[in-house]
Amino acid sequence: MVPSRGQSERGKIILISKMAEEVLFEFLHMELVSYIYRTAKNNEEDTCISKLEHLGYRIGQSLIERFTKDTPRFKDDLDIMKFLCKDFWTAIYKKQVDNLRTNHQGVYVLQDNRFKLLQQMASGKQYMEFAPKYLALPCGLVRGALANLGINSIVTAEVTSMPACKFQIIIQKT
Amino acid sequence: MVPSRGQSERGKIILISKMAEEVLFEFLHMELVSYIYRTAKNNEEDTCISKLEHLGYRIGQSLIERFTKDTPRFKDDLDIMKFLCKDFWTAIYKKQVDNLRTNHQGVYVLQDNRFKLLQQMASGKQYMEFAPKYLALPCGLVRGALANLGINSIVTAEVTSMPACKFQIIIQKT
Numbered sequence: 001m002v003p004s005r006g007q008s009e010r011g012k013i014i015l016i017s018k019m020a021e022e023v024l025f026e027f028l029h030m031e032l033v034s035y036i037y038r039t040a041k042n043n044e045e046d047t048c049i050s051k052l053e054h055l056g057y058r059i060g061q062s063l064i065e066r067f068t069k070d071t072p073r074f075k076d077d078l079d080i081m082k083f084l085c086k087d088f089w090t091a092i093y094k095k096q097v098d099n100l101r102t103n104h105q106g107v108y109v110l111q112d113n114r115f116k117l118l119q120q121m122a123s124g125k126q127y128m129e130f131a132p133k134y135l136a137l138p139c140g141l142v143r144g145a146l147a148n149l150g151i152n153s154i155v156t157a158e159v160t161s162m163p164a165c166k167f168q169i170i171i172q173k174t
Numbered sequence: 175m176v177p178s179r180g181q182s183e184r185g186k187i188i189l190i191s192k193m194a195e196e197v198l199f200e201f202l203h204m205e206l207v208s209y210i211y212r213t214a215k216n217n218e219e220d221t222c223i224s225k226l227e228h229l230g231y232r233i234g235q236s237l238i239e240r241f242t243k244d245t246p247r248f249k250d251d252l253d254i255m256k257f258l259c260k261d262f263w264t265a266i267y268k269k270q271v272d273n274l275r276t277n278h279q280g281v282y283v284l285q286d287n288r289f290k291l292l293q294q295m296a297s298g299k300q301y302m303e304f305a306p307k308y309l310a311l312p313c314g315l316v317r318g319a320l321a322n323l324g325i326n327s328i329v330t331a332e333v334t335s336m337p338a339c340k341f342q343i344i345i346q347k348t
Contacts, residue, residue, distance in 0.1 A: 012245070012261065013260060013261050013264050013265075016241050016261045016262075016264070016265045017264055017265045017268075019240055019241060019265065020237070020241070020265030020266055021195045023236075023237065023240060024198075024199045024237070024265075024266060025198045025199055025202060027233045027236050027237065028199060028202050028203065028206070028233060029202065031229045031232055031233055032202070032206055032229075035210075035225070035229060036209075039213070051209070055205045055206075055209060058205055059201045059202060059205055062197075062201050063194070063197065063198070063201065066193055066197060067190050067193065067194070071186070086187060087186065087187050087190045088190075090187050090190070090191055091187075091190045091191045091193065091194030091198075092194055092198060094191075
């Protein structure tokens with residue numbers, strides 16, 4: 001056994017654990033993005049985005065599987081979207097979506113005013129061109145989660161001023 | 175604002191958040207491993223391992239930076255190792271290292287009897303050949319953390335029966 005350094009240590013470990021929850025996913029995501037761009041041939045932005053989106057899709061599928069293990073069946077699409085905005089978002093990004101809008105015809109817009117994965121970058125419009133690469137995986141997460149709940153969708157993200165960000169979900173009727 | 179579904183919802187959100195902390199890093203890590211192997215030319219195991227180790231190294235550096243922000247200066251190498259075994263390990267893997275040994279000449283062995291990133295695989299010796307790819311990034315995490323605390327090291331992992339695993343740290347005197 002690792003020798004104990006007393007009860008006062010416990011508080012510190014809990015604090016560091018809380019810190020880790022906040023940053024572990026973030027750091028791993030940042031390194032993943034940087035790795036995929038670094039290894040891309042001819043810096044093909046589209047390929048990188050689509051790879052990240054696909055990774056996100058698979059993770060989203062797995063996550064929703066776990067998260068909904070004990071939840072009752074959803075009433076309708078709106079009910080699913082509310083679950084995404086509250087439970088799913090809080091679980092991943094430690095905050096809820098700030099605003100959910102819909103045209104009631106299969107289009108939903110989720111607005112997050114301080115999106116976690118953009119917070120490390122400068123606020124405002126300065127580095128906005130770099131935002132898309134940090135939003136591809138999150139788009140995939142949403143699309144994968146929805147797919148596993150039986151909803152085919154197209155998910156895109158839009159940034160107007162960092163770290164605020166809008167995710168648009170267009171449900172594909174089959 | 176997303177409409178509230180009452181106080182009873184809070185418990186569910188906290189539960190799902192706890193679940194996410196447990197699996198988010200794990201899922202992202204699994205996808206990263208699978209991506210790196212999938213895209214490797216000629217399935218070069220060594221290259222994949224070294225890429226994962228390097229990603230881990232960078233993440234380890236960043237993590238330790240945050241974790242030690244408010245901790246007092248470490249007394250010696252052993253003190254640093256204890257920090258790794260307790261705080262660092264708990265933060266990332268939600269449990270402490272089970273056993274720490276040293277020869278007092280710069281070699282440390284950290285034993286984890288149920289290593290988190292191996293728990294999804296079958297116990298025993300059956301799939302042991304697949305273990306190394308899930309241990310490369312964790313080795314890098316340790317090496318990166320130590321590097322940022324001024325210790326150059328070589329970190330390797332060894333599995334004798336899953337999900338138990340030993341990390342050997344050899345400090346490089348400069």
